[in-house]
Each structure stands twice: as structure tokens, then as C-alpha cells.
Amino acid sequence: MLSVCMATYNGAQTVAKQLTSILNQLTPNDEVLIVDDHSTDQTVTLLRHLAAGSQVPVRLAVNAKNLGPIKSFAKALQQAQGELVFLADQDDIWFADKVEQMYRAFEQQQADLLVHDGVVLDQAGQQIAASWNHYHHNRLPQTVASNLVKNGYTGAMMAISQHLLRQALPFPPKIEMHDQWLFLVAKRYHDKIVVLRQPLMAYVRHGDNVTGMKRRSLKVQLQGRWRMWRAYRRLK
Numbered sequence: 001m002l003s004v005c006m007a008t009y010n011g012a013q014t015v016a017k018q019l020t021s022i023l024n025q026l027t028p029n030d031e032v033l034i035v036d037d038h039s040t041d042q043t044v045t046l047l048r049h050l051a052a053g054s055q056v057p058v059r060l061a062v063n064a065k066n067l068g069p070i071k072s073f074a075k076a077l078q079q080a081q082g083e084l085v086f087l088a089d090q091d092d093i094w095f096a097d098k099v100e101q102m103y104r105a106f107e108q109q110q111a112d113l114l115v116h117d118g119v120v121l122d123q124a125g126q127q128i129a130a131s132w133n134h135y136h137h138n139r140l141p142q143t144v145a146s147n148l149v150k151n152g153y154t155g156a157m158m159a160i161s162q163h164l165l166r167q168a169l170p171f172p173p174k175i176e177m178h179d180q181w182l183f184l185v186a187k188r189y190h191d192k193i194v195v196l197r198q199p200l201m202a203y204v205r206h207g208d209n210v211t212g213m214k215r216r217s218l219k220v221q222l223q224g225r226w227r228m229w230r231a232y233r234r235l236k
Contacts, residue, residue, distance in 0.1 A: 002030040002099065003082030007072035008047065009037040011090035014204070016046050018092055023056050025099040032058045033079050035072040038065055043090075073155070073178045074171045085165055087179070089156040091204050092118070098200040102159050105194055112164040112191035113182060115140065116157050116200040123206035132157070132203045140195045144187050144232065147180065148225050155179030156203065164191050172231040176224040184228065188235045 004022055008015055022032065032054075036044050044062055051058035061075060077085065084106050086099070102114055120129035129135035138152030147153070160168075160182055168185040175181050186193055216224075 001082045002026060002103070003080035003085045004030070004032045004088050005073060005076035005080055005085060006032065006034045006088040006090060007037060007069050007076060008034060008039060008043050008090045009066070009069075009072075010039045010041045010043060012039075012042040012046055014091035015043055016050060018088065018090055018094070019047070019050050019058075021094040021096075022086075022088060023050070023054050023058075025094065025096065026056045028055050028057070030056055031080075031082065032056060033076040034058065034060045035076045036060065036062045037067055037069070037072045038063045070171065070175065070178050074169070077165060077178075078169060080162075080165060083162050084159050085162065086159045087155045091206070092156055093202040093204070095200050095202070101196065101198070101200055105196055106159065106161070109194050110192055111194040112161040113153075113186045113193045114159045114196060115153050115194075116196040116198060118157055118199045118201045118203040121202050121204045123204065125204075128205070131199065141193060142183070144184065147183055147187075148229055151177065151180040151183070153179050153183040154203075155182075157201065158182065160186075161191075164189075167191070172234070174227055175231055176228050180228060181231070184232045185235065188232060 034047060047060050051060060084103060105111060105114055118132040119127055120132050120135050122128050133140060140152050142152050155178060158179055164186055167189055168182050171178060171181060
């Protein structure tokens, strides 16, 4: 059984294409868990329509108020039952062989955390980079120290084992981002991390990305890194 966890927020323009690219690769034995973060557009209506017509179980929860992407992903992940759990953003497009390639690596290498690359598209659908990791200056694999300087593990391109998921939950309060936390937990417990170099999805860059890059002051960045380090050190 595979699980896909997605957090959505005002994604009506993109979520149908993304969810369709995911459902096309799953079976009725798998599950999709979506937490909508109190969208004010037609996102929830679209999701309910797609879920009703899908042979793959799609469970949708809608937050009563806006909680942000970390808490929304945490709510979805807490319900995931699959042996391999994928994370998905609302505005990307999975390539048709993503699930197959990731699951094969998961089985063959007994991985707990897998991350792949992706091509980068602009809002108009034009390719602007052949590699997200090169575009974003992600140098993988990483040590804990290099990750705390700059997280190179992108949640939308990650899948984790049920074993790692249980180690990582519940998320500590005020962590920087869920994907970085999953990496740090895997490193702390010496779990198997596998980096796939091939692009397995189109990563769409535009001004409305909920979990994309944001400009923050140096002080705020350093405070966030310090919180992540402290949370990492508290792991038993």
C-alpha cells in the first residue's frame, strides 16, 4: 500500500492537473490524503469532484482556519498507512513513472527516505531548468551541518518509509519546514537515505507557491536554523 499526502491552499488553477497525474499511477489499494488549509477559492469543490470519480481512495479534510503548510502536512501524514509515503505539492506535475521508480528504489535499497530531481517550469509551463537541484543549488547528499545551512531536501520530491514517519511524528512546534525535519530525523537515527538523480516531476515556480522559496531576513533565518538544531538535538 502506498500513501500520498498533499496540503492544499487556494490551488484551484493547478490542483486538478497535479492530482490527476498522481491518481493515474495508483491502485485502489493505495490512498491519497489531502488537507486543505481553509481555501477561499474552488479548491475544495474540485478536490471533492475528483475524489468522487476516482477508484483510488481520496480522503479530504478541510481546516476550520488557516494553519499553514507544516501543520497541514502533519495532519495528512498522521493518517498515512502506506509502507511508502509520498509528499506532494498542489501545483506540480508528476511524471508517469515517478511512483514506479521511487517504489523500485525503496524496495531494492531498503530506503527510509528517498528524494529525486525534477525539471523546473515557469507559470506558463515553459521549462526554465532541466534540474531543480542545480537550479536551487542543492548539493546532495548532505550532512546535518550542511542541511542546517541550506536544506536541499525538497518535500515535493520526497517519499519516506512508514518506519521513518513514525520516528518523525509528532512534529516539534515551530520547526522551519516538514521536509527538513524528516531529513534530520533520518540522519539522527541512521536511516537509509537514497538520492535519485533523475527528474521524476515538473516543479512549477510561480509567485503563489505555498511552500516555495521566500525572502527572509538573516535574523529570521538564523533563528529558524537554531530551532531546527535544538529540535534535532532533543531526539533520543
